[in-house]
Each structure stands twice: as structure tokens, then as C-alpha cells.
Amino acid sequence: MAPELLPYQRIREDLFRPLSGISRNYAVATVIAFVVGIAGLMAWGYQLRRGMGVTGLQRPVFWGFYIVDFVFWIGISHAGTLISAILRLTSAAWRKPVTRAAEALTVFALMIGGMFPIIHLGRAWLFYWLIPYPNSRLLWPNFRSPLLWDLTAIVTYVIGSVIYLYLPLIPDMAQLAEHNTPWRRRLYRALSLGWTGSDREWHALERAMKLMACIILAVAVSVHTVVAWDFAMAVAPMWHSSIFGPYFVVGAIFSGIAALLIVMSALRKVLHLERYLTPYHFRNLSKLLLLMSLLWLYFTVAENLTVWYGNDPKEMAVFGARTRGPYAPYFWTMVVLNFVIPFILLGIRRLRAIRTATIAAVCVVVGMWLERFVIVVPTLANPRLPVSSSSYAPTWVEVSITAATFAAMMMLYMIFAKLFPIIAVWEFKPHPQEEN
Amino acid sequence: MAIDLDRCTGCEACVVACHAENNLPLAGPEGAAKGRTAHWIRIDRYYEGEFPDVKVKYMPVLCQHCDDAPCEPVCPTYATYHNPEGLNVQVYNRCIGTFYCANNCPYTVRYFNWFEPEWAEPLELQHNPDVAVRMAGVMEKCTFCIQRIKRAKESAAADGRPLADGDVQPACVQSCAAEAMVFGDLNDPRSKVSRLAQNGRSTRLLEELGTRPKVFYLQKAR
Numbered sequence: 001m002a003p004e005l006l007p008y009q010r011i012r013e014d015l016f017r018p019l020s021g022i023s024r025n026y027a028v029a030t031v032i033a034f035v036v037g038i039a040g041l042m043a044w045g046y047q048l049r050r051g052m053g054v055t056g057l058q059r060p061v062f063w064g065f066y067i068v069d070f071v072f073w074i075g076i077s078h079a080g081t082l083i084s085a086i087l088r089l090t091s092a093a094w095r096k097p098v099t100r101a102a103e104a105l106t107v108f109a110l111m112i113g114g115m116f117p118i119i120h121l122g123r124a125w126l127f128y129w130l131i132p133y134p135n136s137r138l139l140w141p142n143f144r145s146p147l148l149w150d151l152t153a154i155v156t157y158v159i160g161s162v163i164y165l166y167l168p169l170i171p172d173m174a175q176l177a178e179h180n181t182p183w184r185r186r187l188y189r190a191l192s193l194g195w196t197g198s199d200r201e202w203h204a205l206e207r208a209m210k211l212m213a214c215i216i217l218a219v220a221v222s223v224h225t226v227v228a229w230d231f232a233m234a235v236a237p238m239w240h241s242s243i244f245g246p247y248f249v250v251g252a253i254f255s256g257i258a259a260l261l262i263v264m265s266a267l268r269k270v271l272h273l274e275r276y277l278t279p280y281h282f283r284n285l286s287k288l289l290l291l292m293s294l295l296w297l298y299f300t301v302a303e304n305l306t307v308w309y310g311n312d313p314k315e316m317a318v319f320g321a322r323t324r325g326p327y328a329p330y331f332w333t334m335v336v337l338n339f340v341i342p343f344i345l346l347g348i349r350r351l352r353a354i355r356t357a358t359i360a361a362v363c364v365v366v367g368m369w370l371e372r373f374v375i376v377v378p379t380l381a382n383p384r385l386p387v388s389s390s391s392y393a394p395t396w397v398e399v400s401i402t403a404a405t406f407a408a409m410m411m412l413y414m415i416f417a418k419l420f421p422i423i424a425v426w427e428f429k430p431h432p433q434e435e436n
Numbered sequence: 437m438a439i440d441l442d443r444c445t446g447c448e449a450c451v452v453a454c455h456a457e458n459n460l461p462l463a464g465p466e467g468a469a470k471g472r473t474a475h476w477i478r479i480d481r482y483y484e485g486e487f488p489d490v491k492v493k494y495m496p497v498l499c500q501h502c503d504d505a506p507c508e509p510v511c512p513t514y515a516t517y518h519n520p521e522g523l524n525v526q527v528y529n530r531c532i533g534t535f536y537c538a539n540n541c542p543y544t545v546r547y548f549n550w551f552e553p554e555w556a557e558p559l560e561l562q563h564n565p566d567v568a569v570r571m572a573g574v575m576e577k578c579t580f581c582i583q584r585i586k587r588a589k590e591s592a593a594a595d596g597r598p599l600a601d602g603d604v605q606p607a608c609v610q611s612c613a614a615e616a617m618v619f620g621d622l623n624d625p626r627s628k629v630s631r632l633a634q635n636g637r638s639t640r641l642l643e644e645l646g647t648r649p650k651v652f653y654l655q656k657a658r
Contacts, residue, residue: 051572052533053550058471060544062535122533122548122573129513129532139530145512147534234540235506235645380539384642385497387480388544390471 040404065398066120073113079256080106085213103165171426237314254292258364290346337367438632441655443616446494450608457607461553474547476578499578500649507537531574581606
């Protein structure tokens with residue numbers, strides 16, 4: 001039965017219930033996430049105190065795990081906006097239980113991804129020198145640098161996606177402010193900005209959400225294009241590619257949908273939302289994931305085939321390192337995880353189910369992390385002057401900071417799910433706009 | 437600068453001289469194994485033929501001070517920029533360590549300060565007072581011994597004469613026993629370096645990238 005057909009009172013109860021009470025599993029998960037997160041913070045502290053030498057970076061591989069993580073998390077952040085904005089603009093009815101989970105994923109992935117450009121700085125405490133403001137150094141930042149475009153794009157995206165998450169939360173928070181514990185009542189009342197549910201307010205909200213959906217789509221596409229340009233603007237072999245912008249956007253949406261599927265199946269189990277996140281939603285998202293998998297394959301083939309056919313020795317050094325050399329295991333694992341497994345699991349109708357979709361999604365998330373690794377490292381390890389060729393392996397500092405980001409995502413998501421209903425409740429309420 | 441590869445013996449005296457002149461930190465054996473060494477000038481070796489009939493070619497590689505330097509536009513803080521004299525300079529105090537310049541340098545001549553600099557005793561006693569010691573977290577590279585250029589200009593001005601060709605000698609040039617390296621003003625068509633740059637044997641490294649490097653390598657065409 002589609003969740004829309006349940007009585008509204010029942011929906012309200014089902015979706016507000018997870019907000020109260022803390023189960024044993026919740027407590028255990030919190031402790032684990034906390035410990036892993038603190039370990040990562042300590043590793044970062046150690047790196048700040050000693051210097052970047054505690055990482056596995058070495059000339060000429062100056063970008064490693066941190067940049068891979070950065071691109072990876074910014075990629076994950078494309079789940080929310082793309083899915084929810086496209087579905088909202090096309091008024092797809094099945095979006096309702098999916099949008100908020102996706103929008104929250106965007107905001108948290110951005111918060112985490114946005115940390116990495118700072119973590120990877122040699123002098124991280126001076127990160128604000130990237131921000132254009134009148135300062136005592138009488139120096140503006142260099143607007144020609146792709147890193148500055150990056151900063152601009154990501155800050156815009158963070159602000160936009162927070163607003164985009166916040167707007168549809170307002171009616172729910174107004175409802176939550178009605179009957180609740182005193183501190184929660186205060187919190188929700190403050191956050192709902194005096195929402196009363198009048199016709200005018202609904203109209204304004206509807207308009208604002210439509211507008212934000214349009215804006216956020218454009219911003220999302222531009223953000224990952226700019227991230228790609230961090231690489232494509234450099235003259236390094238196999239980075240200097242015009243295809244990188246769209247290639248990265250496709251990869252980002254691909255990994256974003258996969259991350260959303262994982263989050264959804266976790267929420268379904270943990271918060272008992274079986275009635276709301278139904279096989280139907282998973283099936284629809286699986287089809288999208290399959291489509292993105294094929295699109296990703298197309299871009300990957302286009303990128304690598306042209307390099308191989310062109311046979312430029314500098315590019316072939318990188319190509320060789322990727323497909324036959326030291327990075328071949330990563331490359332071929334990536335192909336299997338991003339294409340072969342999802343293609344089998346999602347392409348064969350008989351196999352399509354929540355469990356297989358989740359397995360395919362986990363494969364894709366891992367595969368897309370590897371994809372970024374395969375793009376970042378082999379190019380740097382094989383510079384134009386082959387005498388300087390080198391290799392890269394991370395140290396425990398980089399590994400524990402990377403692990404901490406996954407813990408941070410879990411933590412943020414768990415806190416969010418305790419404070420706000422993870423499915424937009426009001427969307428199920430037939431309101432004037434939908435009745436017309 | 438002009439470097440005659442047919443004269444270079446690969447003795448690495450220039451590397452040592454550069455270390456002494458520019459207060460380059462020492463990575464130690466462990467750091468070296470991790471690829472953490474910093475040599476503003478390094479000798480790249482190219483091998484030709486199969487053992488035992490091997491020929492080695494040496495090529496001192498330093499910052500090419502490109503006129504269209506790929507490292508410059510990508511730096512978000514103007515830590516690396518073109519100074520009015522046409523040198524590609526690195527302002528350590530502005531550098532926040534994004535590594536982008538080093539990634540975009542096709543010559544891989546940029547070096548990072550992975551830790552606070554260290555010297556084995558008694559090397560810390562021979563620091564050059566004219567050169568800043570760089571802190572952890574910043575990028576650095578060859579400056580064409582900008583401190584020597586400055587000093588030569590000042591003493592020429594004190595004597596009331598124009599700077600003559602050969603007045604400025606970077607540490608590497610000064611220490612080259614084979615006299616393979618020549619430094620001078622490329623804007624002056626009569627300088628020795630300008631004449632060498634016009635020489636038929638003259639080429640530039642990775643010139644095809646359009647970086648317009650200011651180091652000219654001379655070698656016999658075969």
C-alpha cells in the first residue's frame with residue numbers, strides 16, 4: 001500500500017515517534033561514532049602540530065587521501081539536491097518519503113567535504129586567507145585560482161542546501177511545537193518562525209521551494225564542475241581534459257544516489273519505516289542508479305579510450321599506471337564495483353529488491369571513492385619529467401581522518417533523525433495546493 | 437640562465453652549493469627514503485643503451501622561472517607570482533600550503549616543508565643570514581639566488597656603475613667546476629647568457645607547453 005493512502009493521523013504518529021526515546025542500539029552507535037570521530041580529530045591535531053610530513057604525501061604526489069575524500073564527499077552531497085529538486089520540479093508523487101533524507105544527506109556531506117580543503121592545507125590555521133575581505137595584508141585572494149572558485153562554489157552550495165533543507169522543515173516544526181517537552185517546544189517554536197499555516201504562508205512556502213529547487217540545481221551542477229576544474233585546469237597529464245566537468249557531475253550524482261539508497265535502507269530498518277520507504281521507492285531509485293552507472297561507464301570509456309588511442313607518451317604513462325601498473329587493482333576494482341556488479345544486480349529484473357539495491361549501492365560508493373583515487377594519484381605520481389615519478393601510500397593519520405568522516409556522517413544523521421522527522425510529514429497532508 | 441649539458445659532469449657541486457647558500461633543510465636518510473628531500477637544483481639522470489654499454493646524461497633541473505608560469509595563476513594567495521624583474525618568486529609568508537602550484541609545475545621543481553626544518557650538527561652553524569629559514573607547511577623553490585642579485589645591484593649602485601654582465605652569480609653557477617652554467621640578463625642582447633640562448637645547440641625544457649622557461653639547455657643535436 002502506498003504511504004499516501006494511510007490516514008494522516010497515523011502517518012503523523014509513525015513519523016514523529018522516532019524523535020522521542022533512545023534505544024540501546026542508538027546509544028552504542030553513538031559511542032562508536034564518537035570514538036572514531038575523536039580519534040580522527042586527534043590525528044588531525046597531531047598533523048597540525050608536527051606538519052604535513054605525518055601524511056604519506058611526497059613529492060610529486062602532493063594531493064592524496066584528503067583530496068580524494070574531498071571530491072568523494074562533495075560527490076555524495078549531490079544526492080539530495082539533484083534527487084529532491086528534480087522530483088519536486090516534476091511533481092513526482094513518489095518523492096515524498098525520500099526528499100528530506102536526501103536533503104539532509106546533502107548538507108552533512110557538504111559540511112564534511114568542505115573540511116578537507118582545510119585539512120589538507122600546509123598551514124590550515126590560515127585558511128581564511130582564501131576569503132576575500134579587506135585585510136591588513138592589503139591583498140585580495142587570487143580570483144584566477146580554481147581553488148577560489150571552489151571556495152565560492154562550495155560556500156554557495158552549503159548556504160543554498162541549508163535553506164533548501166530548512167524550508168520544507170518549517171511546517172513540520174510548527175506541528176512539533178504544539179505538544180512536546182518544554183525545551184523541544186522552545187526549539188521548534190523558534191525554528192518555525194511563527195508559522196501558522198495560513199493560505200498566504202503555504203503559497204509563499206510553495207513558491208520559495210520551487211525557486212530554491214531551480215537555484216540549487218544550477219548550483220549543484222556548477223559546484224562539481226568547479227571541483228573537476230581543480231584538476232582539469234592543471235596542465236598535468238590525464239587531468240587536463242575538457243570532459244572532466246560533466247564527468248565529475250555524473251560521478252557525483254551516481255555516488256549520491258548510491259549513498260541515498262544506503263541511508264534509506266538503514267533508516268527503514270532502524271526507524272521501522274517499512275510502510276513509508278517501500279520497495280517501490282527503492283525500485284525507482286535503483287533504475288536511476290542503473291542509468292547513472294551506464295552514464296558513468298560511457299564517460300569513463302570516452303575518457304580512457306581517447307587517451308589510449310592518442311598515445312601521447314606523457315598521458316600513456318598515467319594510463320599505464322592506472323590500467324596495468326601499480327594502480328591497476330584500484331582501477332579494475334572500480335570498474336567491477338561501479339559497473340559490473342550494479343549492472344547485474346539492478347539490470348536483471350528478477351534480482352531487483354531492497355537488499356540487492358543496497359548491496360549495489362555500497363559497491364558504488366566504494367567504487368566511486370576508488371574512482372577519485374584513480375584520478376588524483378596516478379597523474380601526480382607520473383609527472384611530465386619521468387625521472388621524478390614516485391608513488392603514494394597513506395599513513396594512519398590519513399586513514400583515521402577518513403574513517404572519522406564516516407563516523408561524523410553517522411553522528412550528524414543520527415542527531416538529525418532525533419530532532420526532526422526524517423520524512424516530511426506535512427507533505428502527506430492534503431493542503432490547498434494539492435486539492436486544486 | 438644557460439646550462440651546457442655537454443659540459444655537465446653530474447658532480448652535484450651545484451646541489452651542495454645551493455643547500456649551503458639557501459639554508460635548505462636536510463631530510464635525513466629516513467626522510468629521503470620517503471621522498472621528502474628538497475633540492476632547489478637537482479641532477480636528473482637519463483640512461484641510454486643496455487648494460488654494459490650505457491651512456492648517462494646529466495641534466496641539472498631547477499625552477500625554470502617561466503614567463504608564463506603554470507604555478508602562478510593557480511595560487512589563491514599570490515604566494516607565487518611574477519616580480520617586476522621577471523623572476524618567479526615565492527613569498528613564504530603568504531603561502532598556506534594548498535600544493536596546487538607544485539601539482540601544476542611540469543618540471544616538479546617545487547619543494548614542500550613537511551616538518552619544521554632541521555639540520556644535523558654542525559650544519560646549523562653555517563646558515564646564510566641573507567636567506568630566510570622556511571617554516572613547516574609552506575612551498576619553496578629556486579629563487580635564482582635573489583639575495584645575490586640584490587646584493588650585486590646594491591654594490592653596483594654604491595660604486596655608481598651599472599650592473600655588469602657576470603656581476604651576479606647564483607651559488608650553483610659559482611660552484612660549477614665544469615663552467616657549464618651561465619647566469620645573466622636575458623634582456624641584454626650582448627650578455628653572455630643571451631648569446632648562448634641564441635646558440636644553435638640551445639633548447640628549453642618542455643618548451644612545447646608554452647611556459648616560456650628562462651633556462652636554456654645547450655646540447656649537441658644528434
